[in-house]
Amino acid sequence: MVTPPLRFFTQAYRKDTVNVAYEAATADIRDFNLIDPFHLEAYDEKAVNYNRDVEVFPVVKRILEKITGGDSFYSSPTDMGVNRAGFAIIDDEVAREAAKQEVIRRYYRYRCEYVMGFSDKETVQRVELFLNDFNIHPEDRRVVEPAWQAAREAQEQSKGNEGIYCGAAIELKNGSIITGNNSPLMHAASSLILHAIKSLADIPAKITLLPAYITDSIRNMKTDILNEKSISLDLEETLIALSISATTNPAAQLAIEKLKELRGCEVHITHIPTPGDEAGLRRLGVNLTSEPNFSTNDLFLA
Numbered sequence: 353m354v355t356p357p358l359r360f361f362t363q364a365y366r367k368d369t370v371n372v373a374y375e376a377a378t379a380d381i382r383d384f385n386l387i388d389p390f391h392l393e394a395y396d397e398k399a400v401n402y403n404r405d406v407e408v409f410p411v412v413k414r415i416l417e418k419i420t421g422g423d424s425f426y427s428s429p430t431d432m433g434v435n436r437a438g439f440a441i442i443d444d445e446v447a448r449e450a451a452k453q454e455v456i457r458r459y460y461r462y463r464c465e466y467v468m469g470f471s472d473k474e475t476v477q478r479v480e481l482f483l484n485d486f487n488i489h490p491e492d493r494r495v496v497e498p499a500w501q502a503a504r505e506a507q508e509q510s511k512g513n514e515g516i517y518c519g520a521a522i523e524l525k526n527g528s529i530i531t532g533n534n535s536p537l538m539h540a541a542s543s544l545i546l547h548a549i550k551s552l553a554d555i556p557a558k559i560t561l562l563p564a565y566i567t568d569s570i571r572n573m574k575t576d577i578l579n580e581k582s583i584s585l586d587l588e589e590t591l592i593a594l595s596i597s598a599t600t601n602p603a604a605q606l607a608i609e610k611l612k613e614l615r616g617c618e619v620h621i622t623h624i625p626t627p628g629d630e631a632g633l634r635r636l637g638v639n640l641t642s643e644p645n646f647s648t649n650d651l652f653l654a
Contacts, residue, residue, distance in 0.1 A: 370441070371400060372482050373451035376458040379478045380471055391428035405429040453618075455482050456493045460641035464624055467644040493641065495521040495620040498529045502540075503622045506533035513584055516647050520544040520621045522638065524552065525613065534584065537567060540621060541629040542590035545614070545636070552610040553603075561604045566593050586628030614638055623647050 371385045388401040390409055409429040416424040426432050441447045459479045465471035483489070491497055503519030506512050511533060518540040521531045530551055532543030546561055555561075567585075570593060574580040585593065591611075597604040615637035623645045625633065633640050 369448045369451040369455070369486060372486065373454040373458075374402075376455045376479050376482050379458065379462065380465075380475045382478075388428050388430045391430040394427035399428075399430040401429050401433075405432075452486070452488055453493060455479065455486070455488060456490055457639065457641050459483060459490065460620075460643070463644040464642055467646075468624070493618070493620065495523050495529065495618050496641075498531050499620040499622050502531035502533045511535060513582075518621065518623045518647065520619065522548050522614070523618045524548065525617060536584060538585040538590055539587065539626065539629055540623075541587040541625060541633060542585050544619070544621075545587060545611075545632075546590065546594075546607070548614060548617075549607040549610040552613055553606045555603050555607060559603050561601065561607055562590075562593050562597055563601065566597055586626050587632030588628040591632055611636060 375384050382403075384403050385400050386403055386406065388399045388406060390406070391397060391399045391401070406429055409432075412429075412432075413424045413426065416426065459476075459482075462471050462476045462479055466473060466476050498521035499519045501519065502521060503517050506519060507517040512518070513534050513536050516534065518534040519531060520533070520540040520543070521529055522544055523529055528551070530544065530548045532540050532545075532547050534540040535543065538546075550557070550559075550561065570585065570589065571583045574583050594604055594608060598608050617638050619633060619638045619640045621629075621640070621642040624642050624647075625640070626647075630640070
């Protein structure tokens with residue numbers, strides 16, 4: 353049975369971060385919380401419900417009356433609520449922090465969708481209001497600042513690729529932050545994941561997971577056969593190369609076994625990921641956010 357979206361009903365309405373997280377998740381369809389007027393009239397109690405439920409309730413009530421031939425057995429849309437998830441919250445602070453992080457993730461998602469033409473400006477502004485109302489900052493997401501720092505360090509050390517400097521960061525389940533940046537050999541997402549699994553497997557930094565004969569072969573394929581200008585490996589290509597390396601490299605095999613431990617980890621990238629990066633990160637099961645920046649010669653894109 354599919355569970356409906358989170359319904360956090362309270363006896364007294366409050367602009368709770370859990371409710372706001374739901375509003376942020378549905379900002380593109382203009383969903384929002386409000387006091388259920390039917391419940392207030394019937395029971396003289398305040399309860400939170402959603403605008404679409406309230407708007408359609410008179411229609412639902414008339415349908416039920418026609419079916420039963422009598423009065424509706426529901427006095428309000430709140431009466432019809434089947435998901436009481438709010439009452440399962442046993443640690444309010446944990447729930448609020450999780451909701452706060454969801455608002456930030458939605459903020460980044462809608463900003464990226466806006467610059468790609470998939471969302472409108474009003475949706476972005478709506479989530480920005482949530483951030484301001486609750487004094488939430490994008491930097492409250494722990495991986496944001498380290499990702500930007502990785503990009504800055506790459507720029508300072510001229511370690512990017514063709515004047516492009518991208519950074520990425522992941523928060524592992526033990527709380528540690530791992531970073532990566534782009535290079536002529538691989539994308540920032542590829543560097544990040546290799547660094548993360550080497551850390552989890554306690555593999556020394558000097559040990560190479562992708563030997564030169566594998567990367568050279570891929571480089572020749574991309575340039576000589578496929579006529580691609582860039583030889584930098586995206587994450588999907590890197591994972592395939594890693595699996596090939598594992599057939600002869602015990603360190604690579606050990607690292608591969610740590611990939612499953614990345615599921616559920618938080619990741620931030622300073623640019624909109626390429627299709628290969630996005631697909632690879634999605635399959636790893638990480639929670640990804642990115643800045644609304646395309647890969648250009650400017651580190652910061654307004």
